[in-house]
Amino acid sequence: MIKYQNNDKSVLNDALGMLNLKKNVLLKGPTGSGKTKLAETLSHELNLKMNSINCSVDLDAESLLGYKTIENINGESQIIFVDGPVIEAMRKGNILYIDEINMAKPETLPILNGVLDYRRTVTNPFTGEVIKAHDNFKVIAAINVGYVGTLPMNEALKNRFVVIDMEYISGEILKTVIKEQTLISDDQLINQIIKFNRDLITMASQGQISEEASSIRALLDFCDLTTIMPVERAAKRAIIDKLDDEREQNAIINAMELNF
Structure with a gap:
């Protein structure tokens, strides 16, 4: 909790x-x-x-x-x-x-x-x-x-x-949420995911991507999927493929490539 x-x-x-x-x-x-x-x-x-x-x-x-x-x-x-x-x-x-x-x-x-x-x-x-x-x-x-x-x-x-x-959950609190509510345990990967999430929040605040793409629900799904498939595919299944706009998809792909 x-x-x-x-x-x-x-x-x-x-x-x-x-x-x-x-x-x-x-x-x-x-x-x-x-x-x-x-x-x-x-x-x-x-x-x-x-x-x-x-x-x-x-x-x-x-x-x-x-x-x-x-x-x-x-x-x-x-x-x-x-x-x-x-x-x-x-x-x-x-x-x-x-x-x-x-x-x-x-x-x-x-x-x-x-x-x-x-x-x-x-x-x-x-x-x-x-x-x-x-x-x-x-x-x-x-x-x-x-x-x-x-x-x-x-x-x-x-x-x-x-x-x-309320603002977005971030930093140490987000780290606690990820550890408590997902299957992921690799601290290095969690830190990368938190940085990736920070980039998504920035893009959402600037109107480059929809807020749905930076939601905590999507992020927690992404964390779970990284335990059974490569990070790139996990991001595609949990976040990218939910979007219809190709520009938004490409923006997230770029952020993913910078962080992982």
Whole structure:
């Protein structure tokens, strides 16, 4: 388990303090900056289960709150309501993690306004029940700024959060992540990979390659693949072949040749 994120332990400590004050925490940063990893670490540190929502343009009230279904109970068909991630987290006092919150349609999210403010309640439109959140209930959301398909966050929604602006994982923390979460053990190769990743981040920040190519997920896949195939082919399978733009592919190939 990662004990802290980025290059500053205060990020984890601040996030824990905010959540304990019952503040909703918005993690803001590029793809690959470790937002989901930080949310998982907070869940571990607080010993709370995490209910996740992956936002998209198809997100609707049922995806958030739950749905009605027919179930056979004691030989009789009965209509029951199955709690969705929001209501389950509220009832059980879990962490609600809303990933890529700015991918959702603006008209979908106002249903959460009461959940995210001092009321900590929601009226289930499918049953009429008013759900009051458990005292342990906490909310974390993540946002990718400027990513394709995202929309500006509604100001009323944004004002319900405190914000942690995250950078890419790098240096010794990235080294720890690689050692803990991949099969690679060669320190020299790990150091080369970290330098290669730094070049990818620079290119992504300059707009030469997409942020997806510099994501932590792709990098960890790359690390695992280096244990079963040559580095060049591992980079091709984990990073390069995911890209459609030939210029981006060539930029990564050049960076790979400089580092390995």
